[in-house]
Amino acid sequence: MPAAVSSRHFTLNNGTSIPAVGVGCWMGVCGEGEHVTTMVKTALDLGYRHIDTAENYGNEQSVGKALRESRVPRDELFLTTKLDQSDHGRVKEAFTTSLTKLGVDYVDLYLMHWPMAYDESGNTLQPEDSPTLVETWREMERLLSDGKAKAIGVSNFSVQTLTELLAHASVVPAVNQVELHPCLPQHELVDFCSKRGILLTAYSPVGKTKFADDPAITAIASGHGPAVTNAQVLLSWGVQRGTAVIPKTVHAERLKENLQVIFSVPFCGGPDDLEHSGQLVHLSAAEMETLDQFHGKPGMHRSVCGFHSAELGGSCFGWTYAQLGWAMAVGGIHL
Numbered sequence: 459m460p461a462a463v464s465s466r467h468f469t470l471n472n473g474t475s476i477p478a479v480g481v482g483c484w485m486g487v488c489g490e491g492e493h494v495t496t497m498v499k500t501a502l503d504l505g506y507r508h509i510d511t512a513e514n515y516g517n518e519q520s521v522g523k524a525l526r527e528s529r530v531p532r533d534e535l536f537l538t539t540k541l542d543q544s545d546h547g548r549v550k551e552a553f554t555t556s557l558t559k560l561g562v563d564y565v566d567l568y569l570m571h572w573p574m575a576y577d578e579s580g581n582t583l584q585p586e587d588s589p590t591l592v593e594t595w596r597e598m599e600r601l602l603s604d605g606k607a608k609a610i611g612v613s614n615f616s617v618q619t620l621t622e623l624l625a626h627a628s629v630v631p632a633v634n635q636v637e638l639h640p641c642l643p644q645h646e647l648v649d650f651c652s653k654r655g656i657l658l659t660a661y662s663p664v665g666k667t668k669f670a671d672d673p674a675i676t677a678i679a680s681g682h683g684p685a686v687t688n689a690q691v692l693l694s695w696g697v698q699r700g701t702a703v704i705p706k707t708v709h710a711e712r713l714k715e716n717l718q719v720i721f722s723v724p725f726c727g728g729p730d731d732l733e734h735s736g737q738l739v740h741l742s743a744a745e746m747e748t749l750d751q752f753h754g755k756p757g758m759h760r761s762v763c764g765f766h767s768a769e770l771g772g773s774c775f776g777w778t779y780a781q782l783g784w785a786m787a788v789g790g791i792h793l
C-alpha cells in the first residue's frame with residue numbers, strides 16, 4: 459500500500475480534515491478511461507489522499523477503479539464528487555448513482571456543482587424556478603442523515619448566491635469550490651467564506667498554465683532556487699492564503715511537484731502538521747502581496763475557463779453573470 463507523504467490539512471466546519479492539495483479529475487473531455495485510473499493511481503502512489511471528481515466529468519467509475527486498485531484504506535482518503543445541474547430535481551437518486559459508480563459506501567464531500575438547475579430537456583431554469591438552489595440545498599442536507607455524505611458543499615457560488623443560500627440553510631456549506639488563481643483571486647469571496655467557516659477550494663489553481671510563465675511568477679520561483687517551479691509558486695500562494703488546491707496533471711513528475719507546497723495561514727482548526735519531508739515553497743509576505751495584486755496588471759483580471767459564453771451579454775450555462783453574482787464582462791474578463 460502506498461504511504462501518504464503529505465499530512466497537511468485544513469479542518470472543515472464539520473470537524474473533518476481535508477488535505478490541502480488534491481488531484482483534480484477533469485481531464486479536458488468527459489468520459490471514463492484507463493488514463494483517469496492511471497492518473498489517480500499514480501497520485502495515490504505519490505501520497506495524494508484528496509481526489510476531486512464529478513458526475514459531470516463522466517469518469518466516476520474510472521476513479522473508483524483506481525481507489526480499489528491502489529488499496530489505500532478508505533478512511534485515509536478524502537473523496538469529493540458533485541451533483542450535476544441536470545440532477546437538482548433528483549438529488550438522492552443522483553447521489554446514490556455516484557456512490558455506485560465510484561464503488562464506495564460514502565463520499566467525504568458532495569458538492570452542488572453549479573447553482574443553476576436544468577430541466578429534463580436540458581434547458582436552464584431561472585433562479586426563481588423550482589428546484590431553486592435553496593430547494594436543492596435542502597435535499598442535499600438530507601443526505602447527511604445516514605452518513606453517506608460526510609460533508610456537503612457548493613461550487614461556483616458567489617457572495618450573492620451564498621448569501622441567498624445561507625439565508626435559508628440549516629447546514630452551512632463546508633466548502634465552496636471556485637476558480638481561484640492570481641488572475642482571479644476573488645479576495646472578497648475569500649474573506650466572506652473565511653468569516654463563515656466555509657473553506658474555499660481553488661479550481662484551475664495553476665490557471666491551466668495560461669499565465670504561469672509570467673516574468674513576475676518566474677522571478678518568485680527563481681528566488682527560491684532552481685528546483686522551484688512556477689506551478690509550485692501558484693499552488694503555494696493558494697494554500698498559504700487558506701484555500702485547498704486541486705491541480706490536475708497526468709504527468710507523474712508534475713503530480714509530485716504539485717504536492718510539494720506548504721502553508722502557514724491557519725484556517726478553522728489550522729494546519730495539523732507543517733512538517734513535510736519534501737521541498738518546501740514558503741512565500742514571503744511581499745511575494746504573497748505580489749501575487750495578490752497580480753490581477754491588477756492590464757488585461758490580467760480574468761477567468762481561464764472556457765465555459766463563459768457571450769450569450770445573454772455574458773453568461774455561464776444559461777445564467778447571466780448578474781444572476782451568478784459575478785463581476786464579469788463578456789468572455790469572463792473581470793470588470
Ligand SMILES: NC(=O)c1ccc[n+]([C@@H]2O[C@H](COP(=O)([O-])OP(=O)(O)OC[C@H]3O[C@@H](n4cnc5c(N)ncnc54)[C@H](OP(=O)(O)O)[C@@H]3O)[C@@H](O)[C@H]2O)c1
Nearest residue numbers: 482483484613661662663664665666689705706707708712
Ligand atoms: N467545480 C468546477 O466547476 C470546476 C471547474 C474546473 C475545474 N474543476 C476541478 O479543478 C481541477 C483543476 O482545474 P483545471 O484542470 O481546470 O486547471 P489546472 O489544474 O489549473 O490546470 C491543468 C493544466 O495544467 C497542467 N499542469 C498541471 N500541473 C502542472 C505543472 N506542475 N507544470 C506544468 N503544467 C501543469 C496540466 O497539464 P498535464 O495534464 O498535461 O500535465 C493541465 O493542462 C479539475 O481537474 C477539476 O477537478 C472544477
